[in-house]
Amino acid sequence: MKFARLGESGSEIPVVIDGDHTFDLRSVTSDVNGEFLADDPAGRTQAALNAGSLPVLENADTLRIGAPIARPSAVVCIGQNYAAHARESGSEPPTVPILFLKTPNTVIGPNDTVTIPRGSDKTDWEVELGIVIGKRAAYLDSADEADAHIAGYVVANDVSERAFQMEVSGGQWSKGKIAFGFNPTGPWLVTPDEVDVDNLRLRSWVNGEDRQDSNTNDMIFDVRTIVHHLSQYVTLEPGDLILTGTPQGVAFGGKFPYLKAGDVVDIEIEGLGHQRQEFVAWEASK
Template identity: 80%
Template sequence: MKFARLGESGSEIPVVIDDGRHYDLRPVTSDVDGEFLRTDPVGRTRAALDAGALPELPDAGSMRVGAPIARPSAVICIGMNYAAHAAESGSEPPSVPILFLKTPNTVIGPNDAVTIPRGSEKTDWEVELGVVIGSRTAYLDSPEEAAAHIAGYVLANDVSERDFQMTVSGGQWSKGKIAAGFNPTGPWLVPASELDAHGLRLRSWVNGEPRQDSNTSDMIFDVPTLVHHLSQYVTLEPGDLILTGTPQGVALSGRYPYLKPGDVVELEIEGLGRQRQEFVAWEAQR
């Protein structure tokens, strides 16, 4: 079972994909949002499928793929969570998780075009495992408690502008992370009960050339540790998104050029699907 949202931006239809067929979820929920995710989404959806209450969407293959979750209240990101990426960034592996934030309007569909910000010369890609929260999470006593608070997992691209992030940041990374559309997400949300997030291969390509190729088993801080750690400092709400860091192989390494208009980035995580974005030049709004 996979949850998705199909249709034009702002008018997406919630969908469940089951045995390769797309079913309209609107008899169960108006959206794949926090309220749906906190109220047994898998059980409710399975019951509706078994009862024949969800109509099939025959034209699903021709529809735009939106982000698989409605706009979250928070997008919380972890920096340098793979040792090799920390090394290519010129840093020692962190002893505690590094936190930065993205804004909710960074979340777009997995195949939507991404605008390179005005004045940018160092726009970069980052394939990442995303964790979607399923219940209110605060002050967990141990990492073992984290599993009960995770709705599922998504593929995400933590797009970054490195000059904004490093040079004009004032010591905070978020300036280079919060341009609108800087977080393509999806195509699906896979429930946590149906995917083991440890040991997933994750890869990226630019214009068809391989860039990143690693495994989530190489994360410095695993998913339960991250959710437990974050819960000591922030109250996570259903539908919130955590990005868990990226492996080596980004432009920041100096081995590859930064992105320019016309470049195409593709990303993939085992079990979570594939993305494709064309990067386009910024244009003044009329």
């Protein structure tokens, strides 16, 4: 099942996409938020579809695509979770998951414009698999318990400013990760039954040129390990978003230039959809 949110920022309409039709979910929930995701969203939605009580959303294809989840209470991220990316960053692969945080206002629509921060000359792209939590997770006893706490998966671009992250960070990565809009998300939240999460192709392009092409089977720490590990340190709430790391092929590796105003980034994960952002200068966005 694919959930999405369509419409202007702050006024998105929750929908479910079923085949060629987009159905309005407002009779079931006010939004694709933590409350909805914690209360059998797929079962409730399927019951409404079976009953014929969900209207088709007219002109859905003309509406802006918002992030498929309402603003999460937390965006928790894993760094250097692909061995080749760790090496291109000049590091050995980690032996425990590396944790950093993004702020909720980094989460924007998948095709929204992204502003390069004032003073930035090292803005970078990162295609990532995102996990959306559906049930509170705290102190899970094993990775086997993780699936019961996952509502679904999304595409995300963990946009990063590398000078802020590495050179003026004081040792903590988040300074280079938290500019407004630095986490385009979506287009869909796809439920776990439709996702082979351990075998998904991830790709990115800049101005139509190939950048990243990898697979989630190259992750150092898989999805279940990540959720279990994080639950030992943070209480994950329904609607929270976890980014699971990016493969090799980013500008930080030295092979490609950093992003500049006018560049267009495409991000795609097999089965989870495609997103595209134009990057603009801070001055032009004011």
